[in-house]
Amino acid sequence: MSASSPAPSPSSSVATASPSGSITGNRLLQFAGRLAALAAVYLFFAFLTPEGKGFTSDANTQLMLQDIAVVAMAAIGMTIIIISGGIDLAAGSIIALAMITTAWVLNLDHNGVKLVTTHPQLLSLAAIAAAVLVASTVGLINGMLVTGLRLVPFIVTLGTMQMARGLAKMVSNEQNIYPPSVVQDLWISRVLDPARTLHTFPFLPPAVWLVIVAATLAALFLRYTRLGRHIFAVGSNEKTAILCGVPVVRTKIAVYVIGGFFAGLAGVIFFARLGSIGQPTEAIGFELFVIAAAVIGGASLLGGRGTILGTMIGALIITILRNGGVKMGWPQYVQEMVMGAVIIIAVAIDNLRNRRRT
Amino acid sequence: MTASRSPAVATAPLLTLRGVRKSFGATQALKGVNLDLVPGQVHALIGENGAGKSTLMKVLSGAHAADAGEMTLEGRPYRPEGPLHARSLGVCMIYQELALAGHLSVMENILLGIEPTRGPLLNWREMGAVSRRALDEVGLERIDPAALVEDLSLAEQQLIEIARAVAFGCKVLVLDEPTSSLTQKDVRNLFALVNRLKAKGVAVVYISHALEEVEELCQAFTVMRDGETVGHGVVGEVPVSKIIAMMVGRDVSDLYPRSIRTAGEPIVELTALAGAKFPRNASLTLHRGEVVGIAGLIGAGRTETLRALFGLDAVTGGTIRIHGQPTAPAGPGVRWSQGIGLVSEDRKTEGLAQNLSIAENLTLSKLEGLGPWRFVRPSRQRAAAEPWIKAFPIKCQSGDQPIEALSGGNQQKVAIARLLHHDCDVLLLDEPTRGIDVGSKAQIYAWIDKLALGDPATGKPPKAVLVVSSYLPELLGICDRIAVMSRGTLGEAKPVADWSEHSLMLAAVGQS
Numbered sequence: 001m002s003a004s005s006p007a008p009s010p011s012s013s014v015a016t017a018s019p020s021g022s023i024t025g026n027r028l029l030q031f032a033g034r035l036a037a038l039a040a041v042y043l044f045f046a047f048l049t050p051e052g053k054g055f056t057s058d059a060n061t062q063l064m065l066q067d068i069a070v071v072a073m074a075a076i077g078m079t080i081i082i083i084s085g086g087i088d089l090a091a092g093s094i095i096a097l098a099m100i101t102t103a104w105v106l107n108l109d110h111n112g113v114k115l116v117t118t119h120p121q122l123l124s125l126a127a128i129a130a131a132v133l134v135a136s137t138v139g140l141i142n143g144m145l146v147t148g149l150r151l152v153p154f155i156v157t158l159g160t161m162q163m164a165r166g167l168a169k170m171v172s173n174e175q176n177i178y179p180p181s182v183v184q185d186l187w188i189s190r191v192l193d194p195a196r197t198l199h200t201f202p203f204l205p206p207a208v209w210l211v212i213v214a215a216t217l218a219a220l221f222l223r224y225t226r227l228g229r230h231i232f233a234v235g236s237n238e239k240t241a242i243l244c245g246v247p248v249v250r251t252k253i254a255v256y257v258i259g260g261f262f263a264g265l266a267g268v269i270f271f272a273r274l275g276s277i278g279q280p281t282e283a284i285g286f287e288l289f290v291i292a293a294a295v296i297g298g299a300s301l302l303g304g305r306g307t308i309l310g311t312m313i314g315a316l317i318i319t320i321l322r323n324g325g326v327k328m329g330w331p332q333y334v335q336e337m338v339m340g341a342v343i344i345i346a347v348a349i350d351n352l353r354n355r356r357r358t
Numbered sequence: 359m360t361a362s363r364s365p366a367v368a369t370a371p372l373l374t375l376r377g378v379r380k381s382f383g384a385t386q387a388l389k390g391v392n393l394d395l396v397p398g399q400v401h402a403l404i405g406e407n408g409a410g411k412s413t414l415m416k417v418l419s420g421a422h423a424a425d426a427g428e429m430t431l432e433g434r435p436y437r438p439e440g441p442l443h444a445r446s447l448g449v450c451m452i453y454q455e456l457a458l459a460g461h462l463s464v465m466e467n468i469l470l471g472i473e474p475t476r477g478p479l480l481n482w483r484e485m486g487a488v489s490r491r492a493l494d495e496v497g498l499e500r501i502d503p504a505a506l507v508e509d510l511s512l513a514e515q516q517l518i519e520i521a522r523a524v525a526f527g528c529k530v531l532v533l534d535e536p537t538s539s540l541t542q543k544d545v546r547n548l549f550a551l552v553n554r555l556k557a558k559g560v561a562v563v564y565i566s567h568a569l570e571e572v573e574e575l576c577q578a579f580t581v582m583r584d585g586e587t588v589g590h591g592v593v594g595e596v597p598v599s600k601i602i603a604m605m606v607g608r609d610v611s612d613l614y615p616r617s618i619r620t621a622g623e624p625i626v627e628l629t630a631l632a633g634a635k636f637p638r639n640a641s642l643t644l645h646r647g648e649v650v651g652i653a654g655l656i657g658a659g660r661t662e663t664l665r666a667l668f669g670l671d672a673v674t675g676g677t678i679r680i681h682g683q684p685t686a687p688a689g690p691g692v693r694w695s696q697g698i699g700l701v702s703e704d705r706k707t708e709g710l711a712q713n714l715s716i717a718e719n720l721t722l723s724k725l726e727g728l729g730p731w732r733f734v735r736p737s738r739q740r741a742a743a744e745p746w747i748k749a750f751p752i753k754c755q756s757g758d759q760p761i762e763a764l765s766g767g768n769q770q771k772v773a774i775a776r777l778l779h780h781d782c783d784v785l786l787l788d789e790p791t792r793g794i795d796v797g798s799k800a801q802i803y804a805w806i807d808k809l810a811l812g813d814p815a816t817g818k819p820p821k822a823v824l825v826v827s828s829y830l831p832e833l834l835g836i837c838d839r840i841a842v843m844s845r846g847t848l849g850e851a852k853p854v855a856d857w858s859e860h861s862l863m864l865a866a867v868g869q870s
Contacts, residue, residue, distance in 0.1 A: 223736065224733050224734055225732055225734060226726075226732045226734055227732070229722070230725075232714065232718070233711055233714065233718070233722055236711035236713050237708075240708060240711045240722070241711070242670065242690060243670065243690060243700065243709065244694070244722040244723035245689070245691035245693070245694040246722065246723075304711065304713050304714065305713065
C-alpha cells in the first residue's frame with residue numbers, strides 16, 4: 001500500500017442506507033412502549049375506579065390537566081439537567097420560592113394601596129418576571145457551585161434545596177401570602193381555568209398550552225442547537241467533551257439556569273393552582289415527582305440520554321397515578337407504595353430493553 | 359495450513375475443540391473452531407478484533423454454551439455449565455478487565471468462593487497459608503496476603519488473578535491480552551511466570567495482538583478469522599508475514615507506507631515546555647508535511663507533553679509557538695481553533711462518548727457550519743460524517759449507530775476522523791493503534807502517510823503529525839523523525855534512519 005488512499009469499500013456505502021431505519025425504528029418502539037404504558041395506567045383506573053367517582057369525567061380530566069401543567073413544566077428543565085449528567089433536588093423548593101415571589105409582588109403596596117389594584121397588568125407581568133428571575137438565579141447558583149467548587153450536583157442541590165426553602169419562608173415571614181382579591185380575576189390566576197369544554201376550541205387550559213409550546217421548543221433546542229448537542233456530549237462523556245473543546249463549564253451553568261427557569265414557570269402556575277395564595281410550605285418533595293417523570297420517560301441518571309417527549313409521557317403517568325389513587329379511595333400509604341413500585345418497574349423495563357439491544 | 363506438530367510435544371492433548379459453533383440470533387460468532395491444547399505448552403490465539411476470540415473464550419469458560427461441536431478435557435466430554443463449573447474442572451480465564459474486589463485483601467480475593475472454613479467461621483490462618491503458597495508459586499513472595507488489593511499496582515493485581523487460578527488448581531489457563539496495560543518490566547515478570555506454569559504442565563492459551571510477544575513466549579499458534587480457525591502451526595516455522603496474511607485474509611506486503619515527503623514550514627515549536635509533573639523539558643519543532651514520533655517508556659511524560667501542548671494539562675514553563683506566533687497556555691477549545699487536534703490514548707473513557715452516535719462523536723469539536731447561526735441540523739451532521747465513514751472506511755450500519763456498537767479499530771477511526779472533519783493542520787496522536795486489529799492499523803498508517811503528504815490534486819496542503827507510541831516498529835515504520843522521552847525530558851528529534859529499536863530503547867532508559 002503506497003500513498004494512495006485505502007480502497008473505498010463499496011459495501012459500506014450500501015450498508016449505510018437501509019439499517020439506519022432500524023435505529024429510528026428502535027426509538028419508535030421505545031416511544032410506543034411508553035405510550036402503551038400510559039394507556040395501560042389510564043385504562044386501569046378508567047375501568048377500576050368506582051362508577052360514581054368519575055375518573056373519566058370531564059371535570060376530573062380538567063383537574064388532572066391542572067396538575068400535569070405544574071409537573072410537566074418543571075420536568076422539562078429537569079430532563080435537560082439530567083441529560084447533562086446532573087440532578088436538581090432543589091426543584092421543589094424553587095417552585096415554592098417562585099410561587100412565593102409571585103404572591104409577594106402581587107401583594108406589594110404603596111402608601112397603603114395595593115399596587116395590583118391600580119396596575120393589574122403591570123404587576124402581573126412583574127410578578128412572573130420576578131418569579132422566573134429568582135428561580136433562574138437559584139439555578140445559576142447551582143451551576144456555579146457545581147462547576148466552581150467541583151461538587152457533586154446531588155450535594156449542591158441538596159444544600160440549595162434547603163436554602164431556597166428557607167428564603168421562601170423568610171420572604172413570606174413563614175406565613176401564607178394572600179394577595180388582594182382582585183388577583184383572583186386576573187389572567188395570572190386563571191391560567192389553569194378549564195377550557196369551556198374539552199371538546200371545543202381551545203380544548204385545554206392556557207397553562208397546558210404553554211407547557212406544550214415550551215416542551216416543543218425545549219425538544220427542538222436539544223436536537224437542533226449547538227448548546228443542545230453539547231449538553232448531550234457533556235452528559236455522555238464529560239472528558240470527551242473537554243477533549244473536543246466543548247465549553248463544559250458554561251454548558252453546565254446554562255443547564256442549571258434553564259432548569260431554574262422552568263421550575264420558576266412551574267411555580268407561577270402552582271400559584272394559580274393553589275388559588276392565588278403563596279404558601280411557603282407547599283411543594284415539599286415535589287422534585288421527586290419531577291425526577292420520576294423524567295426517569296419514567298427514559299432519561300438516564302448517568303447522563304447522555306433522555307427526551308422531552310418521553311418526559312411528558314412520564315409526567316402524564318405520574319399525574320394519572322396520583323389522581324387515580326385518590327379516586328380509587330386508596331389510603332395515602334397505598335398510593336405512595338404504588339407510585340414507588342411504578343417508578344422502579346418503569347426503569348427496570350427500560351434497563352432490560354437496553355441490555356437486550358447490546 | 360498444515361498441522362505440523364513439534365516433535366517435542368508427544369503428550370496427548372489436554373483440551374480439544376472440534377467444529378465448535380455459536381450463534382447469537384442471526385450472527386454466527388463461531389462457525390467452526392478446532393483447537394488442541396497440550397500440557398506444558400503456551401498456545402497463541404491470534405486474530406483481529408471481531409474474529410471470535412472472545413466468544414471462543416467465553417464458550418471455553420462456560421459463560422456461553424456452544425450450539426454445536428465437541429469439546430473434550432482429558433479425554434472426557436467437556437461441557438461447562440458456567441464459569442465456576444469450568445473453573446472447578448480446571449479451566450481458568452484471566453480477562454483484560456481484572457475481576458478483583460479492590461477493598462478486600464489479597465487472600466480474600468485469591469480464595470473468593472472457596473474460602474476454607476472451620477464450622478461456620480472462616481479459617482483465617484488456613485486462608486493465609488494457602489494464599490501464601492499460591493503467591494509464592496507465581497513469584498509474588500514480596501506480597502503480604504493481608505494487603506488490600508487496591509493498594510497494589512495493576513501488574514501485581516494481574517499476577518494475583520493468576521495466583522487465584524493456581525489456587526483453584528487450574529490445568530488450562532487462558533490469558534486475554536495480558537500485556538496491553540503493562541510496562542516492559544512487568545511484561546518480563548509475567549513472561550517468567552507463564553514459563554514457570556508451562557514447566558509445571560499447565561496448558562496456557564495466550565491471546566495477543568503483538569506477534570513479537572507470540573514469537574518469544576509461545577510454541578504453537580492458532581489463527582482465527584471471521585469465527586473460524588483458519589490456520590495453526592508451530593511458532594518459528596511460519597514466517598510472520600504469513601501469519602498476518604492469515605489474520606487479515608490477504609497479503610499485507612507493506613504495513614508501513616512512507617512516501618517521500620518534504621518538510622515545509624514549522625507549525626508547532628515547543629521550547630522547554632514544562633508541566634505540573636511531566637514534561638520537565640520538552641523542545642520540539644514540528645513542520646508541515648512530516649510525521650514525528652515520540653518514543654519512550656510508559657510514564658516517561660510523553661502523553662503529558664501532548665496534553666500540555668493541547669491544553670488538557672497545565673503548562674508551568676516554556677513557550678509554545680503555533681504558525682510562528684507565540685501563544686499563551688490555553689484550553690482545548692483554543693487549540694482546536696488554532697488547527698490542532700488530539701486523539702486520546704484512552705478512547706473508551708476519554709476519546710469517544712460511547713453512547714453517542716458516530717456522527718455525533720465525529721462532529722463534536724466542530725458543529726459550526728452544520729446549520730444556520732447556532733443551530734445544528736442532524737441531517738447535515740450525518741452528511742458531514744458520511745464521507746469519512748466511506749473513505750476510511752469505518753465499518754458500521756450507519757452514522758446513527760452508537761460508538762459502543764463498533765469494534766475497537768473502527769472506534770479509533772472515528773476518533774481520528776474527528777480531526778479530519780475539523781480539518782486540523784496538526785494531528786497529535788497518542789497511541790493511535792493500541793489494541794486494534796491489524797487491518798485497521800494498516801488503514802490508519804495509510805491515512806497518516808496520506809495526510810502528511812497532502813494532496814496537490816485537491817489542493818489539500820500537507821499536515822503535521824506527532825505520534826506517541828510504545829510500539830517501536832510502528833514508529834520506525836511511519837515517522838520521518840523520532841525523539842525519545844526519558845523521565846520527562848524530550849531528546850532531540852533525529853531522522854528515523856539514525857535510529858534502531860535498540861538505540862530507541864537505550865535512549866528511553868536514559869543510556870544513550
